[in-house]
Every structure is written in C-alpha cells, then in structure tokens.
Amino acid sequence: MRAMSDTTPSTPPVAPKKPATLSHHGHQLADDYAWLRDPGYPEVKDPAILSHLEAENAWFEARMAPRKPLVEQLFKEMRGRIKEADKSVPQKDGEWLYWIEFEEGAEYKKWWRKPVAAKDDETADELILDEVALAEGHEYFRLGAISVSNDGTLLAWSVDDNGSERFTARVKVIATGEVLPDEIPGTLSSLVWVAGDSAIVYSLANEQWRTDNARLHWLGKPLSEDVELYHEDDEGFRVGSSLSANEKWLIVGTSDHETSEVRLVPAADPLAEPILVKPRQRGVEYDVDERDGVLFVHTNDTHENFRLATAPLDRSGEWTTLLEGTDDFYLTGFELYRDFYVTEGRVRGLDTIEVRHYDDPARAELIAFPEASYSAGLADNPEWAVDKLRLSYESMVSPATVYDYHLADKRLEVLKVQEIPSGYDASRYATERLEIAARDGTAIPVSVVYRKDRNPGGPLHLYGYGAYGIAIDPGFSTARLSLVDRGFAYAIAHIRGGDDLGRAWYKAGKLERRTNTFADFVDAAKGLIERGYTRAGRISISGGSAGGGLIGAVLNSAPELWGAAVAHVPFVDVLATMLDASLPLTPGEWPEWGNPIEDAKAFDLIRSYSPYDNVERQAYPPLLVTAGLNDPRVTYWEPAKWVARLRELKTDANELLLKTNMGAGHGGKSGRFESLRETAEEFAFILWQLGVEG
Numbered sequence: 001m002r003a004m005s006d007t008t009p010s011t012p013p014v015a016p017k018k019p020a021t022l023s024h025h026g027h028q029l030a031d032d033y034a035w036l037r038d039p040g041y042p043e044v045k046d047p048a049i050l051s052h053l054e055a056e057n058a059w060f061e062a063r064m065a066p067r068k069p070l071v072e073q074l075f076k077e078m079r080g081r082i083k084e085a086d087k088s089v090p091q092k093d094g095e096w097l098y099w100i101e102f103e104e105g106a107e108y109k110k111w112w113r114k115p116v117a118a119k120d121d122e123t124a125d126e127l128i129l130d131e132v133a134l135a136e137g138h139e140y141f142r143l144g145a146i147s148v149s150n151d152g153t154l155l156a157w158s159v160d161d162n163g164s165e166r167f168t169a170r171v172k173v174i175a176t177g178e179v180l181p182d183e184i185p186g187t188l189s190s191l192v193w194v195a196g197d198s199a200i201v202y203s204l205a206n207e208q209w210r211t212d213n214a215r216l217h218w219l220g221k222p223l224s225e226d227v228e229l230y231h232e233d234d235e236g237f238r239v240g241s242s243l244s245a246n247e248k249w250l251i252v253g254t255s256d257h258e259t260s261e262v263r264l265v266p267a268a269d270p271l272a273e274p275i276l277v278k279p280r281q282r283g284v285e286y287d288v289d290e291r292d293g294v295l296f297v298h299t300n301d302t303h304e305n306f307r308l309a310t311a312p313l314d315r316s317g318e319w320t321t322l323l324e325g326t327d328d329f330y331l332t333g334f335e336l337y338r339d340f341y342v343t344e345g346r347v348r349g350l351d352t353i354e355v356r357h358y359d360d361p362a363r364a365e366l367i368a369f370p371e372a373s374y375s376a377g378l379a380d381n382p383e384w385a386v387d388k389l390r391l392s393y394e395s396m397v398s399p400a401t402v403y404d405y406h407l408a409d410k411r412l413e414v415l416k417v418q419e420i421p422s423g424y425d426a427s428r429y430a431t432e433r434l435e436i437a438a439r440d441g442t443a444i445p446v447s448v449v450y451r452k453d454r455n456p457g458g459p460l461h462l463y464g465y466g467a468y469g470i471a472i473d474p475g476f477s478t479a480r481l482s483l484v485d486r487g488f489a490y491a492i493a494h495i496r497g498g499d500d501l502g503r504a505w506y507k508a509g510k511l512e513r514r515t516n517t518f519a520d521f522v523d524a525a526k527g528l529i530e531r532g533y534t535r536a537g538r539i540s541i542s543g544g545s546a547g548g549g550l551i552g553a554v555l556n557s558a559p560e561l562w563g564a565a566v567a568h569v570p571f572v573d574v575l576a577t578m579l580d581a582s583l584p585l586t587p588g589e590w591p592e593w594g595n596p597i598e599d600a601k602a603f604d605l606i607r608s609y610s611p612y613d614n615v616e617r618q619a620y621p622p623l624l625v626t627a628g629l630n631d632p633r634v635t636y637w638e639p640a641k642w643v644a645r646l647r648e649l650k651t652d653a654n655e656l657l658l659k660t661n662m663g664a665g666h667g668g669k670s671g672r673f674e675s676l677r678e679t680a681e682e683f684a685f686i687l688w689q690l691g692v693e694g
C-alpha cells in the first residue's frame with residue numbers, strides 16, 4: 001500500500017472528467033469516469049488511478065480524524081462483547097473429536113482434534129491447522145477450504161492472502177506437520193478427497209474468475225498430470241464438487257442462478273464415466289444425494305417452492321414425488337442420514353427443521369424452538385450413522401446457541417450459548433416482526449429490535465439486501481448493540497428479491513420486477529415512520545454488494561428519508577457491468593438482472609434504476625462508501641466512479657466519503673477484531689451524522 005501524503009487535505013478530491021461514449025440499442029452512454037478502470041485489471045498499476053484512490057482515502061482519514069475517539073470507544077465496546085479465548089463445541093467425526101479455538105487476542109483461529117477415546121485427556125489434543133501462524137506477515141488472510149482425508153492422516157487446505165479470492169491449496173501430514181510438495185494455486189472451490197485418499201478434487205478459477213471445471217490432483221504428481229473430470233462450456237455456469245452423505249459418490253454440479261445439472265462419479269473410481277442425473281432444463285434447479293441405490297432429488301421442476309423426489313440410481317432421470325411442493329412451505333434443502341433424513345424450509349419466513357423416516361414418508365417430526373421469531377438450522381453433522389443432530393439457533397434478542405437434538409426422546413440439549421463478557425441482559429430488549437404494506441399492497445415483513453426504554457420516534461437503522469434469493473435471517477449481533485444501546489431501533493426489511501417468504505418472493509424482485517426491491521425498502525421505511533418508530537431524516541441505512549446497489553437506488557429515489565447511508569462494496573454501475581461480458585461475474589448474472597447486450601428491454605430497465613446512471617442534481621444525505629482494490633465481485637471502480645459522479649452532481653454540502661481497502665477484497669479487512677474496527681468506523685459515521693455521538 002502506498003504511503004499517504006503528510007499534508008492533510010482541506011477539500012475532497014475531484015476526479016478528472018475524461019469523456020467516453022458507448023453505443024447500445026441506439027442509445028449513447030456517456031461515462032466521464034470510465035478511466036478509473038485500470039485496463040490491466042486485476043492488476044491495478046495506473047498511477048493516476050492509485051493516486052485518486054489514495055486521495056479519497058486521505059479525505060476519509062481527514063474527515064474521520066475527529067471521530068477517532070468515538071471509533072475507539074465503539075471498537076472497545078464491540079470487542080468487549082466477544083469472548084477472546086473461546087472454542088467451539090467438539091464434534092465427533094469417526095475416531096476423532098474436532099473443534100476450533102481462538103486464543104486470547106488472536107485474530108484467527110486454530111483447528112484442533114483429539115481421539116474420541118481420549119475425550120477428557122488434554123494431552124491428546126492435536127493442532128491440525130494454525131491460522132494465526134499462516135496469517136503472520138499478511139495484511140489480509142482468509143482460509144478457504146479445509147478437509148481431512150478419509151483415513152484421518154492428511155489435511156488439505158487453501159488460503160487467500162490478498163482478498164482476490166484465488167486460493168492456493170496445500171496438503172500436509174497431520175502427525176508430523178510436514179507440508180507435502182503438492183501446491184495448487186488459483187483454486188476457488190472445496191477440496192474433496194476421493195476414496196483411498198490418493199487424490200483431491202478441486203476447481204480452478206479461470207482468467208475471468210469463473211470455475212468452469214472439476215479437476216483431479218493425484219498426490220505426489222505434478223499439476224500437469226491433473227485430470228479434468230468435467231468442463232463447463234456455458235460461460236454463465238459455475239462448477240462445484242462435494243461428497244454424498246454416505247461418502248460413496250463424488251457429486252459434480254454446475255449451475256447459474258436458475259438452472260442446474262448434476263453428475264455422479266464413484267468416489268472409489270473418480271475416472272469412471274460420470275452418471276448424468278438429468279440433463280439441464282432452463283429454469284429447473286436440482287440437487288441430489290444417494291442412499292442404498294436411491295437418489296433423493298430436491299427440485300423446483302413442478303413447484304417454485306421445490307419438492308423432494310426419489311429415483312432409482314440406474315434410472316436417475318425418473319423422479320417420483322416424495323414430498324410435494326406447496327405455496328405454504330418453502331423447501332430449502334434436505335440432509336440424508338443412515339436411518340432417517342431431515343428437511344429444512346420456511347413457513348411464512350420462519351425456519352423449520354423436520355425429521356423424516358424412510359419407511360414412513362408421511363411421518364414428520366417438527367423440531368420446536370422456544371421463540372416466535374428466530375433463525376435455526378442444521379449445523380455440522382459429518383457422520384452417516386447418528387442418533388442426535390447438531391443444530392444452531394439465535395434470534396434478534398437471543399445469542400447464538402448450539403443444541404444437540406436427541407432423536408429418541410425428541411429433546412433439545414443446550415451445549416453452548418454465546419457468551420458476552422461485557423454483559424448482556426436479554427430482558428432489556430424487545431423484538432417484533434411487522435408487516436408493512438408496499439405501494440402495490442404486498443405485505444413486507446420487517447424484523448425490529450430495540451431497547452424497551454427507547455424513546456419512540458428516535459433514530460432507526462434499516463438494513464436490506466434483496467437479491468439472488470438470499471434471505472436475511474433475524475439473527476443476533478453483538479456489534480449491533482452499539483447502536484441499539486444508544487437509542488436506535490434496528491430493523492431488517494425482508495424485501496422482495498430475497499427468498500425470505502419463498503421462491504415467488506425471490507422472483508418478484510428479479511429481472512423485470514427488480515424495482516420492487518427498491519420500492520419495498522422505501523415503503524418499509526415510510527411504514528416505520530407512520531407507526532412511530534422513527535421520523536424522516538432520522539433513519540440510517542446500510543447494505544453491501546447487491547445491497548449496496550439497493551442503497552444507491554433508494555438514495556436517488558427518496559433522499560429525503562435518510563439521515564445517513566453506508567454502502568459497502570456497492571454494485572452501483574449495474575448497466576456497464578452487465579454490458580461487459582469479459583468481467584468475471586457478468587455472464588452468470590444475466591439470469592438475475594437481464595442481458596442488456598441482447599435484450600433492449602433489459603437495457604432500458606437496468607438503465608432506469610442503475611444507481612450510477614441515475615445520479616441527479618439534487619441533495620443527497622451523508623454517505624460512506626467502501627471498496628476493495630482486489631475485489632473480484634464488485635470491482636473497485638464501481639464505487640469509485642459512483643462517488644466521483646456524486647461529487648460532481650450533488651447539490652448539498654453533506655459528507656461523502658470513500659474508503660478503499662488497498663490490500664483486501666469483497667469482505668473488507670480480515671480477522672475477527674480488524675473487521676470490527678471497520679464496523680466501528682461505520683457506526684461512528686452514522687452516529688456523527690445523526691448527532692448521537694458519545
């Protein structure tokens with residue numbers, strides 16, 4: 001990272017305008033800030049670009065300097081809620097118990113195991129991976145995949161040390177710590193051991209950061225001898241690999257955002273001819289697992305909320321319904337075990353987990369939880385034959401809890417409740433799940449948490465995402481308490497575009513109905529104002545990636561509502577990105593946003609809401625924007641261009657800050673505490689702008 005100038009800037013940087021024009025569907029698209037994209041990307045070496053980003057960082061530092069005491073105070077609060085020396089609940093996998101552990105003050109965790117027979121003998125603890133040591137000397141560190149061989153002697157793992165999400169995979173002997181010569185750079189995948197542990201299946205990211213392959217690496221042999229098990233020719237699809245629950249099959253799947261296709265390969269014979277379960281059919285998604293020669297298929301072919309079907313392995317495309325799809329129940333997934341199987345889903349947005357039986361398909365045992373609104377799901381359950389299930393649970397007022405569910409007596413056993421060292425009294429807080437009518441009459445769920453002694457009409461923070469069918473669960477956050485304890489209500493708008501209320505909810509916020517997402521967010525805010533939770537101008541908002549694009553859109557359409565906004569790595573240059581098929585994600589994104597290259601209607605629609613293209617000469621609320629120089633998902637120039645255009649056109653004197661992480665990617669800083677510091681900066685900005693400092 002280049003050194004900042006010693007001179008503190010007194011005015012914000014102004015990006016030079018360098019006119020550029022593109023023509024599509026008879027329209028001329030002028031872009032005075034297109035030059036901020038380095039033609040050598042993913043390498044960024046252009047001095048003018050780096051100088052501009054560094055000037056923006058210097059302006060960020062200068063404007064936030066008076067807030068440093070508040071940032072430090074918030075950081076200490078957030079850190080004080082995290083148990084520094086902490087460990088997960090050990091989980092049995094074969095002859096071993098596995099767990100992860102944080103040491104006092106450590107940014108990263110250590111991975112441990114011990115023989116099951118030595119359950120209470122700490123001298124038998126065996127360190128299998130030390131993230132602290134691996135991260136030493138690196139500004140950024142992220143563990144990708146981690147996988148123990150079937151015989152328990154070898155460990156494969158992968159690491160990204162610059163935020164580019166291109167991971168290097170290594171293998172070591174656990175007992176001795178010897179790192180084997182095998183090294184696979186450029187992976188972007190899980191690492192799957194084949195039976196016999198002679199090889200690993202992985203996927204490489206190609207030049208466009210697309211995983212279009214599944215490859216087999218033989219241990220001890222050069223990469224040049226690796227075998228490509230499958231290659232995907234459609235540039236919009238991505239390939240991934242996993243093992244069946246009984247570990248007999250290698251499952252190689254390929255998919256985009258609306259279509260999938262699966263092949264099965266014997267784990268004991270990875271070079272065997274793959275079994276194509278069923279040829280891809282546009283708009284049909286499916287995933288599979290296998291037990292005793294029967295395939296279980298989770299698919300949306302007959303109902304958008306998915307059904308569960310079965311098929312004989314030798315007639316894999318002949319699917320017979322086991323569990324019908326319905327409007328009321330959204331079947332999100334399933335897990336097979338030797339003696340039973342589990343379905344997961346949502347009813348009116350509430351998570352459900354049901355235990356089901358192979359010999360009696362009509363029999364379903366619902367696992368009941370103690371609160372009316374919560375987030376729950378299966379946790380790590382690695383074994384095939386089990387008599388209990390590891391579950392995770394939390395709510396907006398209940399810290400994360402780990403349960404074992406005992407099947408014999410249908411009993412939940414609490415194994416661990418998230419400990420908050422600085423103290424937490426759940427009785428001081430209240431949570432609600434509201435329904436607020438959108439402008440078209442649709443009821444939008446909004447989850448809210450606040451302190452019971454909060455003054456009505458005080459400040460409120462509203463978060464949203466609304467894309468890719470990703471639901472935002474009403475979960476617990478210790479960091480969030482730094483706003484809530486200062487009188488904020490914190491709300492999550494479960495807007496269309498996510499799948500919070502089922503697949504139809506997702507479809508109602510994508511492609512030609514994308515603008516529902518933005519309208520829902522604005523209408524949720526107005527509904528919260530009408531119900532007395534806050535008032536216009538006292539709402540702070542935030543979102544990241546596609547959610548950052550949401551923030552950009554609602555800043556354009558309803559700037560008067562917001563008192564402060566934070567957009568993390570925001571997807572705001574939607575039209576230009578969707579018009580550029582050379583970018584890593586673009587072809588795979590067309591099913592989500594539309595293809596403006598070929599479809600004039602998609603072009604017109606995206607142009608109508610793309611935040612960058614719709615910046616106006618108007619007043620905008622205070623705004624903090626973040627970016628990552630190495631971000632392959634939302635490239636750094638999107639937020640940089642957006643901020644440059646906002647500086648040019650906005651008519652107010654409100655704060656506009658851009659912070660680019662010069663050594664990180666999409667997720668910002670790594671490490672459990674360093675990432676908190678960025679959250680502290682975000683909250684300090686919000687408190688500053690809403691006048692709630694201290």
